[in-house]
Amino acid sequence: MALLHVTSPHAHSPMTTQRVMLEVCLAGLPGALMLSIFFGAGIWINIVFACILSLLFETGILWLRGWPVKHFVFDGSALVTGFLLGVALPPTVPWWLLTIGVFTAIVVAKHLYGGLGQNPFNPAMVGYVVLLISFPVEMTRWLPPDMLAESDVLHSLSGAALNFFNLTPLEVDAYTAATGLDALKTARSQSLSPEEALALYPSLTAYGDSVHSAGWRWVNVFFLLGGLFLLWRKHISWHIPVSLLSMLGLCSVIGSTLDPMTGILSFHVLSGASMLGAFFIATDPVSAATSTRGKLIYGAGIGLITYVIRVLGSYPDAIAFAVLLMNICVPTIDYYTRPRTYGHKRAKTGWSD
Numbered sequence: 456m457a458l459l460h461v462t463s464p465h466a467h468s469p470m471t472t473q474r475v476m477l478e479v480c481l482a483g484l485p486g487a488l489m490l491s492i493f494f495g496a497g498i499w500i501n502i503v504f505a506c507i508l509s510l511l512f513e514t515g516i517l518w519l520r521g522w523p524v525k526h527f528v529f530d531g532s533a534l535v536t537g538f539l540l541g542v543a544l545p546p547t548v549p550w551w552l553l554t555i556g557v558f559t560a561i562v563v564a565k566h567l568y569g570g571l572g573q574n575p576f577n578p579a580m581v582g583y584v585v586l587l588i589s590f591p592v593e594m595t596r597w598l599p600p601d602m603l604a605e606s607d608v609l610h611s612l613s614g615a616a617l618n619f620f621n622l623t624p625l626e627v628d629a630y631t632a633a634t635g636l637d638a639l640k641t642a643r644s645q646s647l648s649p650e651e652a653l654a655l656y657p658s659l660t661a662y663g664d665s666v667h668s669a670g671w672r673w674v675n676v677f678f679l680l681g682g683l684f685l686l687w688r689k690h691i692s693w694h695i696p697v698s699l700l701s702m703l704g705l706c707s708v709i710g711s712t713l714d715p716m717t718g719i720l721s722f723h724v725l726s727g728a729s730m731l732g733a734f735f736i737a738t739d740p741v742s743a744a745t746s747t748r749g750k751l752i753y754g755a756g757i758g759l760i761t762y763v764i765r766v767l768g769s770y771p772d773a774i775a776f777a778v779l780l781m782n783i784c785v786p787t788i789d790y791y792t793r794p795r796t797y798g799h800k801r802a803k804t805g806w807s808d
Contacts, residue, residue: 475690476531480538482685483735486678487542493670497546501553502538508557509537516566532571536560539579539735543728543775544586545594552593556582576782577742580775587775675730682734694750695743695757696733700724702758710766717766727765732757732774742782749785749792756781 560582
């Protein structure tokens with residue numbers, strides 16, 4: 456009698472690291488498309504160039520460390536880092552600035568700490584923050600929408616999509632801005648009322664019927680769709696995005712009640728990098744909290760810090776700073792939120808566990 460020997464596991468299509476990373480990039484494409492529609496095709500140049508540089512730097516550092524290059528280069532982690540950094544940067548940044556950012560992310564923030572799985576900070580956000588602090592002028596040069604109307608090339612690339620949203624390039628100049636958070640920050644520094652701010656900065660539509668700039672609203676909506684895809688594929692859990700956006704929304708409700716010039720809920724949730732940060736950056740499995748309660752605390756902390764810096768800090772958006780600050784807290788959060796050990800009444804917290 457013949458015996459059929461079958462070994463486990465019995466999965467026919469294993470979910471490899473490479474496949475997960477590629478699907479993360481796939482989920483981010485709709486948001487990147489909206490960025491290119493409203494702020495120019497330079498976004499795609501950023502993404503392609505950053506991804507190529509990420510693979511080159513990853514190959515070089517792996518070779519220097521004597522690690523198997525082919526195995527680690529094609530796991531997709533460097534590709535995701537390049538993609539996230541590419542979509543986070545303005546579309547007109549010079550090549551040398553992008554090179555510095557990718558080098559910082561891959562070599563410094565990732566491999567100097569040991570490589571994938573050992574880096575305590577999100578590599579893409581380390582690269583972004585280094586660039587923002589070192590080159591603030593270049594990092595705030597988002598392409599004004601009126602330049603889309605003056606450029607035949609950009610107009611041909613984005614005109615049809617803008618018409619789909621009932622917005623011609625010239626209309627966009629009167630309706631949106633590169634970032635409403637910048638306008639809000641400037642208006643607050645000048646102690647303007649909501650009415651004065653809207654009159655002085657037509658692109659700031661945080662008050663009235665249209666509660667957020669059209670460009671960033673659609674960008675965030677499409678990054679939200681990508682995030683829902685990641686949830687459906689079970690690449691991330693709901694805890695961090697929901698707690699982050701809930702805390703950001705709660706703070707904005709309380710803040711706008713006390714001072715209308717701090718921005719209403721929909722403005723904060725659908726402005727800047729809110730959705731990109733909630734679903735693609737904060738959920739990094741290496742640098743984020745791991746326990747269920749820890750993820751809720753971690754996400755809420757990012758939401759709180761983001762709001763505080765947006766309203767009281769020097770930078771209009773703060774997702775990158777908030778993520779890195781909470782990355783520091785992850786060991787402590789995980790230590791005090793350990794799940795209950797099976798057979799025990801409560802989790803132990805001693806170093807001898």
